[in-house]
Amino acid sequence: MGNFDAAAVKALMAAVKTIPEKTGVFRSSVVFHEPVTAPAAVPSLALWLGPLESVPEVSGLSEVSGRIIVQGRIYATPAAKVSDKTEEQLMTWQSTLLGAFAGAFTLGGEAMAIDLLGLSGSKISAVPGYVTYDGAVYRVSEVSVPIILDSLWSESP
Amino acid sequence: MTGKQSGLSARFIVGGYDLSGDISALDSISGGVALLDVTDITQSAHSRITGQRDGSMGFSVYMDTSNAHPVLSALPSSDTLMTFLVPPLAIGSVSANLNAKQVGYDPTRNADGSLMMKVQGQGNEYGLEWCEQITPGLRSDTGATNGATQDDGGGFATPSFPATTVPVTNTSPLPATVVISGGTVGTVTINGASAGSGDGTYTVPPGQTIAVTYTGSPSWTWTLQTAYGAQAYLSVTAFTGTSVTVAVQDSADGSTWAAVTGLTFTAATAAPYTQRLATANNATLRRYVRAVTTGTFSAATFTAGINRNMAQGAAF
Numbered sequence: 001m002g003n004f005d006a007a008a009v010k011a012l013m014a015a016v017k018t019i020p021e022k023t024g025v026f027r028s029s030v031v032f033h034e035p036v037t038a039p040a041a042v043p044s045l046a047l048w049l050g051p052l053e054s055v056p057e058v059s060g061l062s063e064v065s066g067r068i069i070v071q072g073r074i075y076a077t078p079a080a081k082v083s084d085k086t087e088e089q090l091m092t093w094q095s096t097l098l099g100a101f102a103g104a105f106t107l108g109g110e111a112m113a114i115d116l117l118g119l120s121g122s123k124i125s126a127v128p129g130y131v132t133y134d135g136a137v138y139r140v141s142e143v144s145v146p147i148i149l150d151s152l153w154s155e156s157p
Numbered sequence: 158m159t160g161k162q163s164g165l166s167a168r169f170i171v172g173g174y175d176l177s178g179d180i181s182a183l184d185s186i187s188g189g190v191a192l193l194d195v196t197d198i199t200q201s202a203h204s205r206i207t208g209q210r211d212g213s214m215g216f217s218v219y220m221d222t223s224n225a226h227p228v229l230s231a232l233p234s235s236d237t238l239m240t241f242l243v244p245p246l247a248i249g250s251v252s253a254n255l256n257a258k259q260v261g262y263d264p265t266r267n268a269d270g271s272l273m274m275k276v277q278g279q280g281n282e283y284g285l286e287w288c289e290q291i292t293p294g295l296r297s298d299t300g301a302t303n304g305a306t307q308d309d310g311g312g313f314a315t316p317s318f319p320a321t322t323v324p325v326t327n328t329s330p331l332p333a334t335v336v337i338s339g340g341t342v343g344t345v346t347i348n349g350a351s352a353g354s355g356d357g358t359y360t361v362p363p364g365q366t367i368a369v370t371y372t373g374s375p376s377w378t379w380t381l382q383t384a385y386g387a388q389a390y391l392s393v394t395a396f397t398g399t400s401v402t403v404a405v406q407d408s409a410d411g412s413t414w415a416a417v418t419g420l421t422f423t424a425a426t427a428a429p430y431t432q433r434l435a436t437a438n439n440a441t442l443r444r445y446v447r448a449v450t451t452g453t454f455s456a457a458t459f460t461a462g463i464n465r466n467m468a469q470g471a472a473f
Contacts, residue, residue, distance in 0.1 A: 058161055065161065105165050106245070113163035150160040 004066075004152040008110075015107040016070055016145070020045050023100045025093050026074075038133035039075045043093055045143075047072040055120045055148060058112065063151040065112070067120045072097075072143035079130055079137035086139055094126040094141050101145055115146035122146040168242035168294055169216060170392045170460060171228060171259075173429020175295065179225035181217045181273065186241060186253050188212035188285025210473060212255045212285025214239045214278040220264070229262045229276055238431035239278045240392055242460060246294025248307045252462040254390040256283045256433055283433065283473050286388055288462030291405065291448045295394060297458045298401075304448040306411050309465065310381040318377055324349075324366035331381040331444060333361045340375030380409060385466035386438035388473055389420045391459060396428035398454025405463055407443040414449075417442060420463070424452060438471050 013032055020030050026045040034048040050069035058065040074097065076082075076090045101124060105114045116124055128141045168177040191208035218225050237259050243251040257278030264274050291307055313329035324346075327333045336358050337345065344354045348365040356375070361367045369375065389405050405420035419436035436442075448461045464473070 060161075105163075112161055113165050116165060119163060148163070150162075 003154065004149060012068075012107065012110050012147070012149075015110040016047065016147070019100050019104055019107070020047075020097055023096050025096050034071075034073075038136060038138070042075050042077050042138075043089070044075045045072060045097070046075070047143075047145075050144070054152075057120060058148060058150065060151070062155050064153045064155060065148065065150050066152045067115065067122065067146050067148050069122060070145040070147060072145065073131070074126070074141040074143060076139040076141065079139055082139050090128060090139065090141055094128075094143075097143065098124055098126055107147070112148045112150040115148055120146060120148055162244065164244065166244045166246060168240075168246065168460075170238075170240040170242070170295075170394065172233070172237040172239075173392045173394055173431045174224075174228045175394045176218065176225045176228065179219050179221045181219060183241060184215040184217055184275070186212075186214050186255075186285065188253075188255070188280070188287075190284070210280075210284025212257070212280035212283075214241065214253070214255050214257065214285075216276055218274045218276060220272045220274065225274075229259070229274065232262060233259060236281050237278070238390060238392060238433065240390060240460065240462070242290065242294050246290070248290060248293055248305050250290045250293075252288045252290050252390075252460070254286045254288055254433070254462055254464075255280050257281060283388075286390070286464045286473050288388075288390060288464040290460065290462050291446055292460050292462075295458050295460050296448070297395075297456065298450045298454075299456055300454070301451045302449065303406075303414075304450075306408075307446050308411065308444065309446060310444045313379075313381060315377075315379040318375065319369070321371050322368050324368040326366045327361040327363055327379075329381050330363050331383060332363060334380045334382065335359045335361055335367055335377050336380075337369060337375055337377045340371045340373030342375050343370035345369050381444040382409070382441055383465055383467060384439060384441050385469055385471050386436040386440040387417070387420065387442050387466055388433065388435040388464045389422075389461060390463075391422045391425075391430070391432050391434075391461045393425045393428045393430040393457060393459040395456065395458035396425060396430070396454065397456040399452065400424040400426045401450050401452040401454045401457040401459075403459060403461055404449050404451070405461070406447050406449055408445040408447075409443045411445040414445075414447070417446075422461075425457075425459075428458070435473075438466060438469075 029044045032047045050071040052068045054064050055067045101114050126141045126143045169180050190210050192205040193208045196204045239255045239257050241253040258281050260277040310329045316325050319325050338356050346368045402424040403422045405417045406414040407417050408414045422432050
């Protein structure tokens, strides 16, 4: 990958979004922005941009490589409907999602790698929790997908 | 894929056993020739010549009594082939191969509760060889199969004949044998130096140029190949059937194939099975290569790699 320009960004985001869509789990929706309203149906998945920063471990003498963390949230169910089954389902959805990213860790060649094991210090993860939307509490899982990108920018004095 | 890559999805095969899932880290892979110091009293800096090749591989492995332990705890005194398949697991990707003696299977029970073994392989008879994979990692055949084609020419296409004295670069990774015919051909230069004159056969190393002084309408053919032999490695990790024979074939055009003399492995009748082969080091290896299987079997899982010698007198 050369400079991380608009075309590269577009291709990367499309490649990232395709992975959860292909799992078939989030049939309700997969969106690439953080919603401000409650999901229309569950389970659903929202992805949005997290920090973009350089990664010295994979940068060269004249090129900067970096990591962008794609944040995400799996919306499982309203908290009022949480049951033992909900937890089982959420665990399954988390595993399916992370497994799908592990199974396509170069995103079809768009990235050097999804950081599965913490090469850049931050590794892929999913952390269950609760969020409030429109006065309703939802059982969710906060997903973090660090993506290592090769040669984002060229150095020049 | 181009650019930097990670080590995710790598594989490590030991003696025909795929132990990848039990290996936590490759601690070292080293190889090359030793240097002999031949400095005499008239010299003010070290003078060195090359000595013997060597190689070693070291890795850390988890205790797994169902997979790695029975293989490694045997501490075999015979040679064992160690193969590191570098991702992406695809035709043309890199692998490192070492005909080794296994040294050690030494456990450490750490304070954090982990139980790790350290294993070392020291080269025997041959040094470490970096090969290209001619199977996409481990390949599973269910019958006789012609494997996918590896183009060692990197997609090079014969250039059109240039205007007189205009240089043309061999942009392929392989030497090109250029045969010029027709027209009235004068001096032919390779990388700016005269290489002869008139119609005939000229060799253009990769990255170098050829320029022809001529009148009329000469033409040329380019053939990419090496003439310094090759070595190949095979590891069969799973097998069901009577026997499977793996052979390396080469081709000038990617469509008409022939077995490479010296690179047909002995038929495997069971797994695990490993073998190293080498041709004479003046053997021609044409541009395209592939791995083919023949025999009577219903399932064979294997990986093969080839090291094409790029220089005269290569010996591993």
